[in-house]
Structures are given as C-alpha cells and as structure tokens.
Amino acid sequence: MTNxxxxxxxxxxxxxxxxxxxxxxxxxxxxNWKYNDAxxxxxxxxxxxxxxxxxNLVLIEGGTFSMGTTEQDVMYDYHSIPRRVTVSSFxxxxxxxxxxxxxxxxxxxxxxxxxxxxxxxxxxxxDTLVWREELGFNEPFVETYLRHPSYTxxxxxxxxxVQANDYCQWRTDRVNEMILIEKQILSPNPDQKDxxxxxxxxxxxGQYEGAVDKGYEGPAGEERRxxxxxxxxxPAYRLPTEAEWEYAALGLLGNQAYAKDERITDRRLYPxxxxxxxxxxxxxxxxxxxxxxxxxxxxxxGMAGKLNDNAHIxxxxxxxxxNDYGLYNxxxxxxxxxMDVYRPMTSTTLRGTEDQDxxxxxxxxxxxxxxxxxxxxxxxxxxxxLRYEVVKDEDVADxxxxxxxxxxxxxxxxxxxxxxxxxxxxxxxxxKSRVIKGGGWNDRAFYLAPGARRFFDEERASRSIGxxxxxxxxxxPQGNSKKGGNHFPKKFKKKVKRKYK
Numbered sequence: 001m002t003n004x005x006x007x008x009x010x011x012x013x014x015x016x017x018x019x020x021x022x023x024x025x026x027x028x029x030x031x032n033w034k035y036n037d038a039x040x041x042x043x044x045x046x047x048x049x050x051x052x053x054x055x056n057l058v059l060i061e062g063g064t065f066s067m068g069t070t071e072q073d074v075m076y077d078y079h080s081i082p083r084r085v086t087v088s089s090f091x092x093x094x095x096x097x098x099x100x101x102x103x104x105x106x107x108x109x110x111x112x113x114x115x116x117x118x119x120x121x122x123x124x125x126x127d128t129l130v131w132r133e134e135l136g137f138n139e140p141f142v143e144t145y146l147r148h149p150s151y152t153x154x155x156x157x158x159x160x161x162v163q164a165n166d167y168c169q170w171r172t173d174r175v176n177e178m179i180l181i182e183k184q185i186l187s188p189n190p191d192q193k194d195x196x197x198x199x200x201x202x203x204x205x206g207q208y209e210g211a212v213d214k215g216y217e218g219p220a221g222e223e224r225r226x227x228x229x230x231x232x233x234x235p236a237y238r239l240p241t242e243a244e245w246e247y248a249a250l251g252l253l254g255n256q257a258y259a260k261d262e263r264i265t266d267r268r269l270y271p272x273x274x275x276x277x278x279x280x281x282x283x284x285x286x287x288x289x290x291x292x293x294x295x296x297x298x299x300x301x302g303m304a305g306k307l308n309d310n311a312h313i314x315x316x317x318x319x320x321x322x323n324d325y326g327l328y329n330x331x332x333x334x335x336x337x338x339m340d341v342y343r344p345m346t347s348t349t350l351r352g353t354e355d356q357d358x359x360x361x362x363x364x365x366x367x368x369x370x371x372x373x374x375x376x377x378x379x380x381x382x383x384x385x386l387r388y389e390v391v392k393d394e395d396v397a398d399x400x401x402x403x404x405x406x407x408x409x410x411x412x413x414x415x416x417x418x419x420x421x422x423x424x425x426x427x428x429x430x431x432k433s434r435v436i437k438g439g440g441w442n443d444r445a446f447y448l449a450p451g452a453r454r455f456f457d458e459e460r461a462s463r464s465i466g467x468x469x470x471x472x473x474x475x476x477p478q479g480n481s482k483k484g485g486n487h488f489p490k491k492f493k494k495k496v497k498r499k500y501k
Contacts, residue, residue: 036219044219050480057091069451079344087247089477093468095317096155126158130463153316155466161458164467168237176233187211195384240470242340249450254324271323271330291332331448334466335436342433342455366391440464
C-alpha cells in the first residue's frame with residue numbers, strides 16, 4: 001500500500017469517526033446518559049442552528065414602545081389611547097401580498113381541489129366587484145386589476161379577513177413542503193389531489209406520507225419522518241397582531257441614539273421622521289412623496305408632468321422608501337388586515353386588565369385538535385387538514401389563567417362587563433369586526449399614522465384593503481447570530497460564581 005493510499009484511508013476513517021462522535025451529541029448534564037444513542041434509550045438532542053427566515057420575511061426585533069395615536073385625534077374616536085407595551089420578536093413580510101402571489105394560490109387550489117371540490121376555488125376568489133362605483137367608471141379594474149400582467153406586482157385587494165387567513169395557512173404548507181423537498185426528504189409531487197396534499201400538521205401526526213425521496217435520518221441514526229422537535233419545519237404564517245403591525249410600522253430602531261442605549265431620539269408620527277408626507281432631506285429626492293394616499297379632495301396622484309405619488313390606485317408592492325426595518329408601504333397604498341377583533345377599549349386600557357401589556361391581542365378562541373377515544377387526532381377532513389374544536393368552558397373552569405374557550409368579548413361586550421354593543425342599532429361593532437391599519441391609496445394623511453385604527457367586517461372585502469403575513473419568532477429575540485441569555489462575558493460569570501460559591 002502506497003503512502004498516499006495509507007493517508008487517504010486514515011483520513012477517511014478519521015472523518016467517519018469525527019462524524020460519528022458529532023452525531024452522538026454528548027451526554028446529559030443532569031443524568032450523564034448519552035444523547036442520540038439507541039443503546040442508551042435513543043433520546044435525541046438536536047444541534048439546532050436557529051429559526052430560518054422564511055421567504056419574503058424580515059426579522060422584527062421586539063421591544064417596548066408607546067402604542068397608540070401620535071397625533072391629534074381629529075376624529076374624536078378616543079379608541080387609540082397611548083399605552084406602554086412590549087412586543088416579542090417576530091417576522092413580517094417585506095411587502096404586501098401581491099396579485100401574483102394570490103394567482104399562484106388560486107392555481108394550486110384549482111389544480112388540487114377543482115375536480116372534487118370546486119367550491120374551494122370559488123371560496124378563494126377575490127371580490128373583483130369592489131371596484132364598481134355607481135357614479136364612477138372603474139369597470140376596467142373589475143376585469144384587469146387581478147389577472148392582467150400590468151398589475152402582477154400590485155397588492156391584492158378584494159380579499160376578506162377570512163380569505164387572508166386561509167392564504168396564510170396555505171402558504172405555511174407550501175413553504176414547509178419546499179423545505180422537505182430541498183433537504184431531499186420528500187420528492188416534488190405535482191399530482192396531489194383532494195385530501196392527499198401536503199399539510200404541515202397532517203404530516204407531523206402521520207396522516208400524510210407523500211413521495212419520499214431519501215427520507216430523514218434523525219440524530220440517533222434512526223430512519224423516520226420529520227418531527228416537530230427537529231426544528232426543521234417553520235412556524236405558521238399568519239396575520240400580524242395590531243401591536244406587532246404598529247410596532248413594525250414605526251420602525252423606531254432607526255431613532256435609537258446608540259446601539260447600547262435605551263433611548264429614542266425622536267418620536268415618529270409616520271413610519272419615517274418628520275411631520276410631513278414628503279422627503280425632507282436635501283438631494284434629488286427632496287420633496288418626493290413618501291407614500292401613496294389621497295392628498296386632497298379629487299387629488300389622487302397630482303398633475304400631469306409632475307405626479308406626486310405616481311399612483312391613482314394602489315402602487316406596486318415595492319414602491320417608495322422602506323422604513324427602518326426594510327418594510328415597504330407600511331403607510332398608504334392599501335390598508336392591511338391584522339388579527340385583532342376591534343374594540344374601542346383595548347386590552348391595556350380596560351379597567352381591571354392593565355396587566356395585558358405583553359403582546360396585547362383581542363380575538364383569542366382557544367382550540368385543540370379533535371381527538372379519538374385513544375387520544376389521537378381524528379382523520380383529517382376532505383381538504384387534507386386536521387380537525388379542531390373550541391375548548392369547552394367546563395373543561396377549563398378550574399384553571400387560573402383562563403376559564404373560557406371563546407374570549408373575543410372578554411371584559412368588553414360580554415354579560416360580565418359593563419359594556420355591551422347593540423350591533424345594527426347603536427353600533428356597528430360585533431365579534432366579526434376586525435382591525436385594519438396603515439391607510440390606503442384613497443385615504444387622507446391622517447390614516448397613515450401607525451397608531452390610527454379602523455375596523456371592517458371580517459367576511460367583507462374592499463378595493464383599498466390588502467394584507468401581509470407575519471410569523472412567530474421562536475428562540476432568542478435577537479436572531480440566530482446571538483443566542484440570548486444575559487450579557488455578562490464568560491470571565492465575569494466565572495468571577496461571580498467563585499465569589500458566591
């Protein structure tokens with residue numbers, strides 16, 4: 001055997017040994033049992049690198065901010081009283097969901113469900129008739145705005161809150177399916193039909209097999225399907241909460257005095273600095289409009305030869321300057337759906353609920369998977385999704401943190417509160433009223449402020465309402481580059497440990 005061959009064999013054996021050692025994963029610090037070793041029970045500890053950033057998402061590092069109106073309440077609604085809250089880190093779409101994104105969604109729905117369940121496709125169609133006006137000629141937009149290639153990159157409108165949520169669920173499944181395909185765990189399967197389509201939850205509980213490629217080898221060397229505990233699949237895409245949306249729109253990290261200083265130099269009225277809707281810094285962009293909105297009565301885009309915002313209807317989703325988080329059109333273009341149910345009194349201004357200052361949200365309907373007698377999820381539905389049911393009040397009556405399954409009108413509209421909404425008589429507020437934020441192309445500047453809020457029925461649609469998706473950040477709030485924990489260096493921690501030992 002030549003020296004070169006000897007060295008090659010030794011190198012290969014060393015690499016295999018290192019790989020095997022790395023795969024074992026060490027020992028438990030509390031029991032000394034081996035991780036990732038079938039001979040020691042096979043408990044798996046994943047070498048997790050952190051949550052990957054999904055397509056089109058931007059990490060929004062959380063923190064505290066003053067949520068609520070930042071300008072004079074000219075409408076005298078008194079429904080956006082400033083209050084201090086904290087928002088956990090999350091991900092937000094860089095842009096609004098565009099027509100091309102919705103057309104991709106419609107194409108998939110039609111391909112998979114149309115033969116057996118054509119109603120699924122009809123349910124997903126936007127209401128293009130929102131463009132019609134009794135005293136206006138907007139009929140061309142009815143036929144062209146969604147499907148004509150001229151509007152491919154424009155924000156989708158005519159979509160209800162319910163439809164937006166359905167899209168978020170579909171997008172979750174397509175992104176996670178692609179993750180498994182890219183890792184060669186599954187093969188592409190364009191022939192999915194009816195209930196035999198990839199659904200993240202159905203896959204995790206073993207109710208979807210798919211076209212297996214190389215499969216997955218767990219940390220213990222076991223050939224198996226991917227589990228939730230592996231951290232490979234992403235959390236669900238969803239609508240942002242009102243607090244998340246407002247926090248992201250303000251982008252106040254751009255006004256932080258120093259990187260390690262808890263001070264904001266300037267309060268913001270809009271998602272940019274200054275009290276005007278024009279770019280105020282000297283240079284070629286000075287005086288340019290910062291958002292797409294109606295400047296005044298009958299003025300949607302300015303004069304020929306000098307169009308102010310260059311958009312008589314919504315503009316492309318990548319338009320104007322992004323804010324300091326890199327998010328486009330967080331003011332103007334289209335108003336956006338958020339998750340929250342609307343109430344004039346928020347969860348941090350209601351009497352007796354002042355503790356709701358971390359991730360405030362109204363709209364919880366607590367659910368759990370529908371289980372069989374053996375405690376396993378029942379068979380998925382005809383569209384391939386797991387079945388859920390609302391938590392029964394009697395099952396949680398003795399809990400300390402919540403006693404009802406549906407708490408949409410908790411402390412504000414229920415029989416226990418002093419506030420009741422007589423829908424259709426003295427109020428238009430009910431449990432289907434959802435918050436919209438951001439102002440649209442046909443709104444005045446007042447609604448461009450992130451603190452401004454209005455509501456719309458969750459089952460209705462508008463030509464000036466679109467949406468963007470968000471995703472929960474799991475793990476450390478600062479992203480994968482920083483693992484979290486306290487900020488003391490290792491040397492300091494050792495000194496503290498010796499001092500108090």
